[in-house]
Amino acid sequence: MSVVPVVVFACGNPSRGDDALGPLLLDQLQIWLDEEGLADGFELISDFQWQVEHALDLVGRRLALFVDAGQQTPAPFAFRPVQARDSTITGTHALSPEAVLSVLARISQQPVPPAFVLCVAGASFELGDGLSAAAARNADCAFELLKNLCRVSRFDAWQVKVSDQEAEGAPSPQA
């Protein structure tokens, strides 16, 4: 069975305020991919946290994207390339995207795919809270980027988006 070329991971808890940003964006993306007839090219994986087994979900991919909420992220989001990094220290039971990539590099002979992080600014992470108004606005901006990334899912095209964001500086319409 052939491997779907692009994997999009999201992590977060749907019931912890803005921590829901990743899963919500992934749900929204799935609907849009279905409507656009693009769903076959993408596998979407949502979880509470990134873990060691997610390294196995990277095998055979052409591109990988990690979507998460960020606490100190400049609004509306940060989009950047990410690479395996051996020195990454695990903060808790969960792994950083760098560590997930590094685990793959260490446990298999498979090449690590080019990967990017989309970190959407959140503000409140309390259990039982819904998405904050600011996070909802940031999610709208992030979703526009997600759609563009999925329309042209090539490494060079994603790099251009990184450059575009860097050229724009750190926009902060919603703190």
Place this chain on the structure above:
Amino acid sequence: MDSMPFALETAAADSSTLRRVAIDPLSRVEGHGKVTLLLGEDDQVQQVRLHIVEFRGFEKFIQGRPYWEVPVMVQRLCGICPVSHHVAAAKALDHVVGADRLTASAEKLRRLMHYGQILQSHALHFFHLSSPDLLFGFDSEPGRRNIVGVAAAYPDVARQGVLLRKFGQEVIRLTAGKRVHGTGAIPGGVNRALTRDERDELLAEIYTIIGWSRQAVQLVKRLHAANPELYDRFGTCRSNILSLIGVDGTLDFYDGHLRARDADGSIIVDGLAVENYHQLIHEEVKPWSYMKFPFLAALGPQQGWYKVGPLARVQNCNSIPTPLAEAERREFIDHGQGKLIHAPLAYHWARMIEMLLAAEMIKDLLHDDDLSGTELTTGGTRHHEGVGVIEAPRGTLIHHYRVDDDDLVTTCNLIVSTTHNNQPMNEAIRRVALRYLNGRQLSEGVLNHIEVAIRAFDPCLSCATHALGKMPLQVELQDAAGQVLQRLRTVP
């Protein structure tokens, strides 16, 4: 029972001569925890406390919801053990729908899901969180002390850890319906069975999983044998133990009655029905900690604190119901030479025995055609109250609900595994602090000894939030007034 360390809990602080050291938050411990070390002149330890910022909003989060939503919603309490909460809630609500005895298929499918959770959680803890300390040493270079470092030095160990975890997650996916946010367990039973193909898919891997689990037990035994002085004495604190026990006296993660032993191994309480847990356990509040301190009511707070989890379970039962794990349990018990083993580092050995048990139980269940049965739910006379108790990976997990005539939850009480182990973790780090910190200059390696003792208990601090950048690790040196004197490390 030891009483000496309480002095380190309550020591008065003279701000003119004391320094306060905070490890905040703990690395590789889920959620948010902080250790404060109050040091006197010449770095002598004066006071040691583990503060866990336990979120007490669980009950509020659940109250007012229809009871049938609860097994799904409680998974959002914790990103690390969602399946444990899922199963415990469903068990409690079985009583509400009058399902005092599930169908054979439903119970076996729930057990399979639960064993998958035990296996993946124990694999994650040992291979990912603890093996870096155990394989490289507590003082080793911090940047190497993680799963990536293990993968570099011990690629087979790291690979097996990942694949064990992956297998457990796959068991959960097939029984719960989804990799996360599953809905498999419902009040009165389950909502899906396994097909023959799904069972065959898991059976194709289970013998490899059992083999790797056996190797993991051997690895942890070799670590013990290589340095028995360290493994038998590091942070050791004698206490009572508590766990669920199967009806035939065997170790049972899913069902049974409550049994407690004292520090010498004598049975204090046995055969207590889980719905009477409140007769056995009371909780103490201390002014310096958000987390409660449970104790056996009959013994009081000073003498009644206890350990839960693998170290307690393996020694509290009469036997283990699978042959390979039972053989390992006997060897473990023999290691104690007739006495209960209280060493925190022995948690790892017991945990790997339990991982082997879970793998063997999964194998047995996969050969059972009841997993593909069609009678998945049952019911009976409605009740307004239910208690569900399971042995979660980290220890005894209690869910207690009351439901009104409108099917809404009016009362919710949860006692999670980490809360049971609050006092033992505090005691363990006090001993480690006295042994390793007194008179020494502070260093990351020395402070890591404190964290090693805490990690042995595998605390889960109920935090499913993990936004990027949310959990930096900081170690700060403060004076007694809280003024930061030195920032020892910050991890991005």
